[in-house]
Amino acid sequence: MTDSKIKQAIDCTRRSITQDGYGVSPSRADEFHKYISRIAGEELSIDHHHHRVTQHTIIQSVKEIIFELAARLDDDSNINLRNEFESLKNEMCKEMLGSGLTRYTIAFPLNIIGMGEPGDTFHTPDGDVTKISRHEWEKNYEDPARENESLERFLYRESPNELGPDKFNNNKFTFWEVEYFARDPEYAIYAAQSIIQLFISKLNFVHYRRSRAPTQPSGNSPYYQRWSPLRQPFIYIVLDDQNHIRYQIGDFEYRRRPLRAHEDMSEYENWLDELPDLNAVNHDGDDNTQIDNDLINALLAYQDGLTRSSPQQSFFSFWRGLENLTHVERGQPRQQVSKRAIGLFKLEATDHYVPWHQQEKLDELYDKRNDIAHDGPHTRIRESHKIITKRILDVLLQFHFEHYTEFNKEEMRTLLKICCNSMEDCMSQIDENLRENQLIKYLSFREVVNKSETLFSD
Structure with a gap:
């Protein structure tokens, strides 16, 4: 029963010593999370794909409800937990789902050089992918994000792409952005990653579909070389409509070499236009x-x-x-x-x-x-x-x-x-199907005739 889970979740909380309100007892954190997840699954009919909100945000909202219930129960031990929970849940859903979507702009570097000019756009069913200039990247995204010490440390010490000293100025990358509307930044990043991954997959397909073998490695390269270097970005920088900025690290495990694309953007546009529009982010389950x-x-x-x-x-x-x-x-x-x-x-x-x-x-x-x-x-x-x-x-x-x-x-x-099948089998199957179709047509015709020339009357 969910009511018992609510009470058990409350039992895992305690009043905070250092600040107002309630928190989770450290020794019962895992137990608390288990109850919260069950409550969210059983009590909230929120489809996080349809509403463009992450399960993490939903879980956090349920936590706040439990902390508030713990405080109210501390003030009055006779309150009706079910009624109080329903009231707080309805307020939370109204606040979360009643407001409009927030526009997020997700910018990222791709290790592809050439392929058009800043402002050039690839259209996808889920959102447009637009090339931006290096200046736009630095001014609007990279420089503000570098104020975060952990990002600065990542770029200087942890990334294998030598981005720290030259601030991406090594002619291995071009810069792109995609806009997406969501209810939290984490879902916007999730959606953008899906859009970008499918976009890159299509780019690689049109670039390599006639390629008969990988490029042979140079003398100093390892024997096995990737067919294509173009892969998901190793960093995403997210800007919301209030100019709040955050970042997320992607796949950064290996040093990227650039993919040299054709300079003529129209070639890629024509090639990609030949491919069907596919929804990378399937919100309602029936888009694809x-x-x-x-x-x-x-x-x-x-x-x-x-x-x-x-x-x-x-x-x-x-x-x-x-x-x-x-x-x-x-x-x-x-x-x-x-x-x-x-x-x-x-x-x-x-x-x-x-x-x-x-x-x-x-x-x-x-x-x-x-x-x-x-x-x-x-x-x-x-x-x-x-x-x-x-x-x-x-x-x-x-x-x-x-x-x-x-x-x-x-x-x-x-x-x-x-x-x-062999060609002989195919021709035999075609002959059989033709004969079968002839028989079906004959029987259908006789059925029509029989209905119009019935020998028996009621």
Whole structure:
């Protein structure tokens, strides 16, 4: 019962010695959090995606309700906890959900150089991604954020990208921003990360979809090199409509080299316009179709495969993309993933040169996937395994994009099943389907005739 959880949560509090109000007893902090989470789940019907608010903000609001109840119970031990809780809960929901959304601007550096001028914008269903100048970045975001000592320490001591001494002035980065409306900054950052991740995945796809192999490393580079250096930003700086600024550290584990893009922005705009609009942030649960979600997951897997350094990790990420786009039914053998993917690859990639050392790896893909799943890092994956899997995923993605408005998921699944068969089997199946359609039409026609020329009357 929730009422007992409310009382148990109150029992975990104590009056603060150093300041007014109540806090959590240190020895019961874990227990208190467990009760608060259950109360939030059982008592509050707030969909944090629909309302654009994080679960953390909801939890914090429930904590404040419990602290207020503890204070009221201390003043009057006879109060009705249920009635008091309902009153405070309604006030909290009205305050949280009754106000409008706040506009947040999230700025970030990307290790891509070239690609347009400040002010150029890429449009996405969730928000526009706009390039800004280095001056705008420094004045509006970086310099104010550096007043925080922890950020300054991160940039000088912890980041591997040598950003401290030259304040990003190393020609490895361009600067971007995206606006997003939300009820708290954490949700705005979450949404922006999803938007940016999908945006980068699409950029990498249009940049590398015809790439047959990674760039060979120089003499001083490690043997295994990432196919693409373009990855999620390592820092986000957030500005709200009251000019309050904060930052969040992203993935900063490795030194970034720049991706040199084409200077002509229109090329990327045209390439990206060829791809379907996909919602990176799904607020109401029905914005995306089943095939949309499969495409998003496949693009993110493609992105992960391009930016992994080890062949094992890269291969396995590309394989996940194949799983997303071959639409193998639950309970069906997973060998169907490679059969369907390779079947389409052989059909569609007639203009793709595939050297013999990649061709001979086609029959090994499923076994290699199983070896990695069971033996992990001990599995030997050659570069040719990684490369041919990426090239198959290129074809699968392109095929889905080209036929996005033409076929739904079930029709895509049927097409991929047919690709597994020989041409003789396909022609036989076509003949059978034609005959079946003829029989259905004949029976439908006879049904109409029989209704108009019935031999029996009522």
